[in-house]
Amino acid sequence: MSGHGAPQPLTAHRGGPLTGTAQVPGDKSISHRALILGAMAVGETKIAGLLEGRDVLDTGRAMTALGADVVSHGAGRWSVHGVGVGGFAEPETVIDCGNSGTGVRLLMGAVATHDFATTFTGDASLNGRPMGRVTDPLALFGARAVGRSGGRLPLTLVGAASPVPARYATPVPSAQVKSAVLLAGLNAPGETVVIEREATRDHSERMLAGFGATVTTEASREGRMITLQGRPELVPQEITVPRDPSSAAFPVCAALIVEGSDVLVPNIGLNPTRAGLFETLREMGADLTYESPRVEGGEPVADLRARFSPDMKGIEVPPGRAASMIDEYPILSVVAAFAEGVTGMPGVAELRVKESDRIDAMATGLRASGVTVEDGPDWWRVTGRGPAGVPGGTTVAARLDHRVAMSFLCLGLAARDRVTVDDAGPIATSFPAFEPLMRDLGARFTRPE
Numbered sequence: 001m002s003g004h005g006a007p008q009p010l011t012a013h014r015g016g017p018l019t020g021t022a023q024v025p026g027d028k029s030i031s032h033r034a035l036i037l038g039a040m041a042v043g044e045t046k047i048a049g050l051l052e053g054r055d056v057l058d059t060g061r062a063m064t065a066l067g068a069d070v071v072s073h074g075a076g077r078w079s080v081h082g083v084g085v086g087g088f089a090e091p092e093t094v095i096d097c098g099n100s101g102t103g104v105r106l107l108m109g110a111v112a113t114h115d116f117a118t119t120f121t122g123d124a125s126l127n128g129r130p131m132g133r134v135t136d137p138l139a140l141f142g143a144r145a146v147g148r149s150g151g152r153l154p155l156t157l158v159g160a161a162s163p164v165p166a167r168y169a170t171p172v173p174s175a176q177v178k179s180a181v182l183l184a185g186l187n188a189p190g191e192t193v194v195i196e197r198e199a200t201r202d203h204s205e206r207m208l209a210g211f212g213a214t215v216t217t218e219a220s221r222e223g224r225m226i227t228l229q230g231r232p233e234l235v236p237q238e239i240t241v242p243r244d245p246s247s248a249a250f251p252v253c254a255a256l257i258v259e260g261s262d263v264l265v266p267n268i269g270l271n272p273t274r275a276g277l278f279e280t281l282r283e284m285g286a287d288l289t290y291e292s293p294r295v296e297g298g299e300p301v302a303d304l305r306a307r308f309s310p311d312m313k314g315i316e317v318p319p320g321r322a323a324s325m326i327d328e329y330p331i332l333s334v335v336a337a338f339a340e341g342v343t344g345m346p347g348v349a350e351l352r353v354k355e356s357d358r359i360d361a362m363a364t365g366l367r368a369s370g371v372t373v374e375d376g377p378d379w380w381r382v383t384g385r386g387p388a389g390v391p392g393g394t395t396v397a398a399r400l401d402h403r404v405a406m407s408f409l410c411l412g413l414a415a416r417d418r419v420t421v422d423d424a425g426p427i428a429t430s431f432p433a434f435e436p437l438m439r440d441l442g443a444r445f446t447r448p449e
């Protein structure tokens with residue numbers, strides 16, 4: 001089993017305002033896809049701004065194991081010499097995806113239509129997560145999976161020797177499932193179709209088209225229908241990865257709740273399938289502005305400016321917005337704790353099967369910090385403390401979940417008493433520079449004895 005070594009506890013304290021500029025890392029979703037599609041193109045793809053977090057590096061190693069040539073040129077610049085669609089070779093060892101659900105699910109799709117077997121494993125968090133949601137549709141192509149009970153990792157996927165294309169309506173809103181099916185469809189003859197009831201992040205569709213695949217999206221009675229023509233020749237690309245809105249969420253939200261703060265977070269991608277948190281914060285009354293809005297590489301981009309916002313009010317987050325902010329509910333629940341009134345978050349059953357059960361992880365730590373939280377199978381509700389402030393003064397469990405760890409550290413920067421996270425190690429999966437970046441803004445962190 002992979003892991004990241006001894007637990008690294010970290011304590012956040014209330015201090016002065018957060019000020020300055022926060023250069024957050026490259027987008028995790030786009031980084032995974034850049035490596036995988038680069039490996040499936042013929043020739044050399046050049047990537048700038050790749051997120052060098054553990055999750056993405058694990059995907060890079062997997063591409064090497066499958067026969068691609070993945071090389072770091074320093075400071076986020078990488079090249080991938082791809083083997084072409086259908087050109088992966090059987091890996092010699094088990095593929096370890098560490099903590100990354102996106103990594104393993106996309107990789108399973110990519111190998112499902114190759115005539116060899118691949119065994120996948122991960123850390124304790126990943127090995128507890130559901131994989132049937134991916135192996136079920138991959139069976140339609142002819143792939144067979146043998147895993148532990150409940151279809152969990154470690155799992156061996158025997159790829160289809162003679163793949164057939166698939167048509168699949170995703171039962172849960174999941175960009176990972178959609179992307180796995182599309183990646184499998186690359187090496188199947190004919191048309192692969194995925195239908196999703198709610199739009200999830202569309203990076204795979206955009207990038208597949210960028211690499212030269214024929215992929216169309218249309219509205220149908222069943223939902224958003226994506227059609228991919230199989231067996232394209234993918235053409236190598238030069239990709240500049242935009243900065244991650246899901247990482248930007250942490251300095252932005254910390255600035256909103258720490259008195260006197262004023263933080264600029266430049267160059268953040270505001271693709272509508274990712275920007276739900278910022279919309280929600282603005283509806284709550286956050287002083288959050290989009291400066292110099294522009295279009296870069298076909299994606300809307302802006303510099304986010306967040307200032308301390310003592311007058312935020314709780315709102316009911318529309319369930320239809322969940323997919324566009326699915327990774328941001330943990331940090332939203334922290335902001336909600338400082339707002340006045342109730343923030344309701346319905347339609348979020350998916351939060352229970354992320355790197356941790358995020359509703360339970362956040363509710364437990366927020367309650368220990370003096371905040372009232374109610375929850376059910378697919379909803380939760382935070383009663384904000386408004387001007388009374390959040391007591392804090394507790395140690396919370398990160399549960400191998402980077403976003404839970406970062407959320408509670410942000411809470412500790414604004415709570416009356418310190419907040420300790422039992423293990424900040426998982427933060428390196430998505431945002432390795434979180435601690436120094438936040439310290440540069442003025443955050444006070446200490447390492448407990």
Ligand code: S3P
Binds near residue numbers: 030
């Ligand atoms: C991701 C999709 C989301 C998200 C994850 C990244 C992706 O998961 O939570 O962090 O890159 O496709 P689901 O597709 O399971 O909702």
